[in-house]
Amino acid sequence: MLVGVLFLILTVLLYLGSKAVYKRHPKVYVSPLLVTPLVLVVLLLIVNIPYDAYNQGGKWLTNMLQPATVAFAIPLYKYFHILKKHAVEIILNVACGSVIAILSTAFIAKLFHLDTGLIESLVPRSVTTPVAMSVSEMIGGMPSVTAVFVILTALFGSIIGPMIIRYFRIDNDIAMGVLLGTGAHGAGTSKAFEMSSVSGTISSVSMIISAIITLCAAPILMSFAL
Structure with missing residues (x-):
């Protein structure tokens, strides 16, 4: 001890x-x-x-x-009017991103003939650690392995995300927040707050929505993917 x-x-x-x-x-x-x-x-x-x-x-x-x-409730309350105005766009884009993250991870892992247990550990890598570990355990993965890939995804996303934003000249706070929150969860949200408080708030919401969608969709999608 x-x-x-x-x-x-x-x-x-x-x-x-x-x-x-x-x-x-x-x-x-x-x-x-x-x-x-x-x-x-x-x-x-x-x-x-x-x-x-x-x-x-x-x-x-x-x-x-x-x-x-x-x-995260504090910035959510502060910018609730923006969230309400763009709710449909945020939910649809995060839902698409979450489903693509699950399926692409499963199919790429299968392409490299990875073990089923490792695939199940990789699938929830795009959401925040507590939820990812819960999803991993739910679908038969190894939560400790999942936690490692969550961190790697966060690091990679927080590096690549700003590069994509600069390359495509994205200057919309909503778009930047959705991109970083869905793709790099906590680390992406931290990076989004560096850009603007609105982007950070949208990223927070995107991260939460992505976690909920992954929690509900991963077991169903994995039954088709494996």
Whole structure:
């Protein structure tokens, strides 16, 4: 238990330190989402500490993800009039993006002849971690593996998303928010708030809608895809 508490404190300190560096030098290679897990993995391997021992403390951070989602209610309330005005467009686009994410992941994984358990772990990678892990367990995947791919998707999406926005000269807050929230969930939402508060709010909504759709649709779609 002591090891878990020590690594819990270390995880928080690593995240805060890398976040401070990222604020001064906003480059992807110093992103807290990349630096923190990489340093932790290296440390665990060096000192030969199993993941279960680390997770005795780390699980508290995972458990905090669910109530932390409530914080998104503040920008939702502030920009409710915008959400109401564009509700149909947001829901339709997020629904399309979510379904495509599920099916494309399953079909590409099958193309490379991946194990069924790994495919089921990959499918919910495009939604926020607590929901992704729940969906993974529901359809027969491995939640811990899913969590890794959720982080990788978030990192990749937060890098590629802004590049797509610049390349196609997208300047609409609604479109930017939907793109980042649906494609890169939490990390994308953080990036969207850097662009504008409206984009961040739309991204928050998109992330929540995507989670709900994936939770409902993934078990059904997987029955056809596998």
